[in-house]
Amino acid sequence: DFRPAERIEQLGVSEILAIGARAAELRASGRDIITLGAGEPDFDTPDHIKQAAWEAMQRGETKYTALTGTAALKKAIAGKFARENGLDYRPSEIIACAGAKQVIFNAMMATLNPGDEVIIPTPYWVTYSDIVELCGGTPVLVPCAADQGFRLSAAQLREAITPRTRWLMLNSPSNPSGAAYAAEHLRPLIDVLLEAPDVWLMVDDMYEHIVYDGFRHATPAAMEPAIRPRTLTINGVSKAYAMTGWRLGYGGGPEALIKAMSVIQSQSTSAACSISQAATIAALEGPQEFLAERAEAFRARRDLVVAALEAVPGLACRTPEGAFYAFAECGGVLGRQTPDGRRLESDREFCAWLMETADVAVVPGTAFGLPGYFRVSYATDVETLRTAMARIADACATLA
Ligand code: PLP
Numbered sequence: 315d316f317r318p319a320e321r322i323e324q325l326g327v328s329e330i331l332a333i334g335a336r337a338a339e340l341r342a343s344g345r346d347i348i349t350l351g352a353g354e355p356d357f358d359t360p361d362h363i364k365q366a367a368w369e370a371m372q373r374g375e376t377k378y379t380a381l382t383g384t385a386a387l388k389k390a391i392a393g394k395f396a397r398e399n400g401l402d403y404r405p406s407e408i409i410a411c412a413g414a415k416q417v418i419f420n421a422m423m424a425t426l427n428p429g430d431e432v433i434i435p436t437p438y439w440v441t442y443s444d445i446v447e448l449c450g451g452t453p454v455l456v457p458c459a460a461d462q463g464f465r466l467s468a469a470q471l472r473e474a475i476t477p478r479t480r481w482l483m484l485n486s487p488s489n490p491s492g493a494a495y496a497a498e499h500l501r502p503l504i505d506v507l508l509e510a511p512d513v514w515l516m517v518d519d520m521y522e523h524i525v526y527d528g529f530r531h532a533t534p535a536a537m538e539p540a541i542r543p544r545t546l547t548i549n550g551v552s553k554a555y556a557m558t559g560w561r562l563g564y565g566g567g568p569e570a571l572i573k574a575m576s577v578i579q580s581q582s583t584s585a586a587c588s589i590s591q592a593a594t595i596a597a598l599e600g601p602q603e604f605l606a607e608r609a610e611a612f613r614a615r616r617d618l619v620v621a622a623l624e625a626v627p628g629l630a631c632r633t634p635e636g637a638f639y640a641f642a643e644c645g646g647v648l649g650r651q652t653p654d655g656r657r658l659e660s661d662r663e664f665c666a667w668l669m670e671t672a673d674v675a676v677v678p679g680t681a682f683g684l685p686g687y688f689r690v691s692y693a694t695d696v697e698t699l700r701t702a703m704a705r706i707a708d709a710c711a712t713l714a
Contacts (some may be wrong), residue, residue: 322591329681337675348702349675350690355556370592379585382576383410389590390598391564400536403566412588414550414563424574426451430480435466439489459508460632464493468502481514487521489640490682490689492634497532504538514544523554523605525636526613543568555597562588615692622703626710638693643685650713670710674702
């Protein structure tokens with residue numbers, strides 16, 4: 315009999331994947347399901363990046379690379395950090411991995427002992443808590459609802475810190491809420507951390523280029539030199555450059571941490587894909603104008619989705635500053651009855667009902683640790699979004 319390790323028994327199968335599987339099943343049976351669950355841009359990887367990958371292959375860059383990334387890639391990453399974030403990282407302070415997800419995994423694997431606590435503001439990307447648990451740590455979830463802009467407050471952080479706290483994980487703009495921390499929101503959190511010298515800070519800036527209305531992205535290590543020696547700044551090309559399949563993410567942090575992370579990497583992937591590393595150099599050093607153009611396309615979609623959800627009686631949606639997610643409240647429809655006499659008791663039931671009756675797949679807030687909400691990914695074309703929003707409105711209008 316197959317017997318899984320105890321460490322994976324505590325982890326559920328990702329709810330997002332389960333919803334995707336159910337949508338695929340319904341589609342196979344002939345239903346026209348619109349999936350607003352995916353966390354990836356609908357745009358394609360720009361041609362100049364693909365071209366760079368091809369040229370790298372022709373040059374023979376198809377072999378193992380240095381463990382933490384090629385010298386040329388690290389130079390490109392250091393250049394990006396300096397140019398866009400005002401961060402000065404040496405090559406020994408940079409690691410490239412098979413996606414930002416592996417950066418996080420390496421960091422937790424390299425630092426957590428059993429019982430070590432990691433503070434995660436909720437709603438959160440489920441990967442955070444699952445990785446912490448896989449690595450033997452204890453996620454400490456701090457609820458941050460819409461009425462506080464889905465942002466952790468200094469008082470909440472102070473309260474959550476214990477002698478066992480190893481890390482605070484921050485994600486701005488956030489998956490799933492789309493909320494972002496401006497410098498004025500980060501400052502009070504940094505001040506709390508300055509009083510707690512044993513707590514490290516993991517910052518996930520993955521969506522920094524997908525921000526709206528002139529929002530200015532800020533990152534703690536650049537804001538406060540005193541926090542830099544215990545901050546891991548994470549980024550990657552998946553979202554900004556529409557390169558989710560290339561699997562390339564990177565982190566900048568103090569050399570001792572990067573070294574420990576590279577030990578984990580040396581016995582898992584050995585290095586990120588050589589071809590993806592070359593493509594990433596082209597992404598980071600090539601033309602950047604399309605980033606703003608794509609962000610503008612996402613903004614138009616955000617406006618459409620937020621307005622449509624706000625117009626539905628019983629739903630409410632805070633306007634997100636970035637990423638391509640809207641995190642809407644559905645408390646006003648819970649407790650109401652469907653035409654076939656079922657009472658919708660939770661965000662999970664509401665989302666399942668939308669899929670079964672309105673042919674729209676969205677993800678319940680419970681999957682991100684905050685019940686009473688649902689996440690809409692608007693990384694899809696305007697026409698599809700219009701249809702999906704109309705379906706949600708029509709379905710909700712049938713509730714008694
Ligand atoms: N960080 C956040 C907040 C994300 O939402 C995602 C993907 O959904 C990632 C990181 C993953 O990045 P990568 O594709 O580089 O592993």
